Amino acid sequence: MFKYIVKRLIYGLSVLWGVVTIIFFLFNLLPGDPARLMLGNRPTPEAIEAINRDLGRDKPLSTQYLMYINDLSPISYHQKTDKNKAFFLDEEKYEGYSAFMENDNRAWVFKAPYLRRSYKSRRKVWDVIAKALPNTSVLAMLSMGFALFFGVVIGTVAAVNKGTKWDAYMLVVAVLGMALPSFFSGKIIQVLFTDVWFQEWPSTGSLIQYDYLTGEDMYKWAVVVLPAFTLGIRPLAIIMQLTRNALLDVLNKDFIRTAKAKGLSYYKLLFKHALRNALNPVITAVSGWFAALLAGAIFVEKIFNYKGLGLALFEAVTGNDLPIAMGIVLFMAVAFVIVNILVDIIYVILDPRIRLK
Secondary structure (H helix, E strand, O other): OHHHHHHHHHHHHHHHHHHHHHHHHHHHOOOOOHHHHHHOOOOOHHHHHHHHHHHOOOOOHHHHHHHHHHHHOOEEEEEOOOOOOOOEOOOOOOOOOEEEOOOOOEEEEEOOOOOOEOOOOOOEHHHHHHHHHHHHHHHHHHHHHHHHHHHHHHHHHHHHOOOOHHHHHHHHHHHHHHHOOHHHHHHHHHHHHHHHOOOOOOOOOOOOOOOOOOOOOHHHHHHHHHHHHHHHHHHHHHHHHHHHHHHHHHHOOHHHHHHHHOOOOHHHHHHHHHHHHHOHHHHHHHHHHHHHHHHOOHHHHHHOOOOOHHHHHHHHHHOOOHHHHHHHHHHHHHHHHHHHHHHHHHHHHHOOOOOOO
16 A cells, blocks of 8 residues: 555656646746736836846746746755855745755755745735635535535436436436536526625625624625535536446446345445445546635636635736746645545545555
């Protein structure tokens, strides 16, 4: 198991390196001048030069790439004396670092990954992510919990009632759910909510700013419930269809017929043996969807003005705030890799037929 986990971690790191490379060159080749964005409408040439020097944008693109990799790496190389050097050890940037293998001029350090600062607000990217992440995490867990529970239940009912009108109705619901884009269904839900129940949508859109434990104000509850429902529609449809098809396949296996012949009760046969073996494709779907939802559904959060990672990424891209955009996209990739590694491990626990080699 340990060797398997190490291999998966190496694979995940290689994926992240590719993602970092693509993110860096994609965003840095976009038009726009961060110095002008930071300094306003009438910056002086001297001020622009000073900002570009501070950001490292006065250096060749290849050197900027190595600087970015060095900033992200938990073990990094730095030069200690000349502030104009590419890898200068700036104590303000790398807070809490621990140096080793150092001399008067150079040092290797342990540090937290440095995602740099916003061009506009000059806030650290980590601070922006930390503020938006709780909202998006709650939204993702609610939507995936809704999709997983109802998807498995409805898919199981459809499989047990194969060929009936209930099976046909559920198939229609699944097709509609998979075909309906989240931004389209989100806009419909928002319009219905504002036109039927209330006159306007909450301007804050932030779960953390409200007390949701009392359950007294449905207007506040809607801030998170409606986006969660919108995000859960498509994964619910996919989980429903996967559960139905996988369960039908398992119910036709030889070991199920053997269990029937031994007189095992129908419900014990269904839930203990058939459904458990049918959950592998469902887990795969949940892993992919949960990583995507955790990273933030950009359009849904924008529609509902829900202050999570998706809305922060949308505002960063439209505002040309590249460090924020790069940091959030990289965080999404890390979340996706971690979730997939965990799912690979869960596979082994759920299905003893899988052997690690």
